[in-house]
Amino acid sequence: GTVGAAGGVAVEASAGVKGGGAGGGDRGARDLDQNERRRFLKGLGLAAGLALVGGVAGRLLTARQAVKQARNEVVLPRPRQPVPVVPAGAQVPGVTPYVSANDDFYRIDTALYPPQVDPSTWQLRIHGMVRNPITLTWEQLLQRPMIERYVTLACVSNEVGGDLIGNALWLGTPIKELLDEAGPLPGADQVVQRSVDGWTCGTPTAVLRDGRDALLAVGMNGEPLPVDHGFPVRMVVPGLYGYVSACKWITEIELSRFADFDAYWVPRGWSAQGPIKTESRIDTPRDGAKRSAGTVVVGGVAWAQHTGITKVEVQVDDGPWAEATLAATVSVDTWRQWSYQWEATPGDHRLRVRATDRTGQTQTSTPAPPAPDGATGWHAVQVSIG
Template sequence: MAENRDHFIIGFVAGSAALGIMFFFRIFAGGLFIPELAAQTLFSLMPGTVESVAVETLGPLAKQMAFAGAIVANLFLYGAIGVLSHRTYQRLAHKGFVINLSQLSLLSYAILFVLVTIMLEVTQFLTQPIPISLTSLYLLPPHIVFGFILYFKFRRQVTGPELVQQTNPNESLTDLKRRQFLRIAVASAIGSAIFFSGSGFLFPKPERTPDVPSDSRVLQPAKSPIDIFADPRLAFFVAAEVTPNDRFYKVDVNILTPTIKENAWKLNVKGLVNNPLELTYEELKSMPAVEEYATLECISNKIGEDLISTALWKGVPLQSILSNAQFKPEAAYVVFKCYDGYDVGIPLERALETILTYEMNGVPLPPEHGFPLRAVVPGIYGMMNAKWITEIEVVDRTYEGFWQRQGWSNNAQYQIHSTIVLPSAALTSRFRDLRSLKTVAGEKVPIAGIAFAGDRGISKVEVSMDDGKSWQEARIKEPLSNYTWVLWATEWIPSTAGRYSIVVRAADKTGKVQTPEYQNAFPNGSAGYHRVDINVEAS
């Protein structure tokens, strides 16, 4: 048993080195990183009900923990291969270096190649699509190193005990434990290095959005004629009506962001069209473009949370491209297929309002937000606004994309949401430099937030300072477009000190009022009132 444990640790250490080399090739040559593939395979197989619970409980950590778990599982697999490899090594130890290195490397290579082949067949996603021929080549260097480490560690084990006994038999057990400790330490250090190297991609440092010219519409949203929005205490809130790129929410199925070279990218338009198209990035950008402010929200966003953002998008109306392709009368759905394997379909009537965007807030789309091309589809949740688009197919039937096959809504129409941003701590990831407001009895305090109902707009926002017993109408700032959130605000003078519960509700322009009943995000998006409790101090 102790001998197996030693061989497991050796395999674990050698596996750490192999993963380190794999990660190097993944970052600098677009190679395969097995834990990334394993995590994406897990996402592909996970039912929507399970995935929704994971997202509800862990948020973005769900994806990060899956990746970390895949790294650990891969290291344990290498440990088991270390035990198995030693048994084959014992039978061939007398064959010499070349034979031993070959058998130790090929055994691990064969096991991992089979597993990778199975995962490539099962997974619906692949951040960096790689032909199986290249996959087989990318797996070779890590497993040659794996076999090399096993060979020298196994070889030392054969001669090591004899040398220890000749030196000092009484110290052999102590030396063995010391060596075992060093192996564990090295394994942990290398494994941690791999994880934290990857964490730069899992927890990216915010990248500053390049400055845009002073006459840019991004930096000069329309000023509101309503005096309440001129309150200095709301200055940071109003200034963040457009979300900077480095604060725009990011949700997708990828562990590492897909990297696409614009000169190698093409958009194919096919299906029920008389004139199939193939457009390069430059050809797409040369077409007549439009700019539009639009808010996107993730369907997994919980009440009062921050998976919602607004940006100025620039791109080509999808209607222009479909018209050039001459879609047929029987067309019903337009399907987006993406570089990473993601797919989603939207009704034709939605497609005719969609923008295929290549700029965001005055700069080219950042890679994490879909470079070179993403769809911005008014009125429906973010999962329908595909990123990294490479193909558009027109079909004659209702199409269910990846998340719909997992049980999420295919209608995906935005619920009515209203959120209290001040004086609560909601949406601090989207609104920069918000200042906490001191609430004192007898003094006027602003209450402010956002409301959103997709392309249906917001007609009214009401706020209650007594947990819904009475309501007062808030003022609404003119929205940046028909597709964005609105900022709302009101003023309140608490009469006495104590604890108050503030609640907000909204109505859209069709007359529908936000439901007070709480609803989980799965499958149609969360619903219910946002409520915050505050303490009012005595004057």
């Protein structure tokens, strides 16, 4: 329709000019003819652009429907080890859920639209500095031994007190076993993960082989991975920020060296290696909350994935630090909730929190932005007591 209209305008204008006089009219006709030609070509380009957008949108919709159907048909394998039981008391009232629902789990990636990957055509290549290159199909992956683990993931761009962190039950095959089969060559200190859309992250090879539950994951909270979170396959690595470990829609693993290759975020100013820092957050009361004088429950979460939290302390105004009560937890690979009974007095007060991990290291009070390797500082909230 757009092309037809543009063509009609061009033809009508040309006919009108040609019906005029000679001399200067001929020059005007040429000028107008060129202008109308530009309009015609512009209209043609607009039409082509709209057709292209429409075609892309149509293909994307078709792909989404196909992948949605494929995901609905996935039957996840049973894990070879029983699912860890969340202990009683892991959840503190008023604190964010210990297990994050799939729909509520944070999403940070560079994909404008989540890639639509048909598992029937999916493959994983493990190559590079290895003795035995491996190519896995979806069916072959599902036949491998699977385990389920609760693992808390965090984004390096999370501000102090932020919510770019979540805990889920992941089903997957240990990546260590695959790497052992591939046989990394000496010097291959980096595992480059590559998404179907070309995004890369680099993980220390030693971390993926040190015995932690690093998974090539296919399930999240008892169902196939949501498309937004990497369906059909992604990586999950306890103790590292996602930008160096949590490749979604993964299709390639290349053994390399940090000296030879910089993954996506490294040239953009972020550190090549991103171990998670010990952090804590106050969830209740919220900043700016009002409470009545008397006992006020202060609660939140603390995390030091793959290291574990041993102590959380709360400070009211500039008073002494008081130790909070730690809730139960599944393992050192998840966050840990805590609570503190505060006898609140009238007035405006500042609450701060800090955590100590199993190495004895207490999180630093020095504020630092997320770049280049994670934010630091103590989370604080202001509360009014009436």
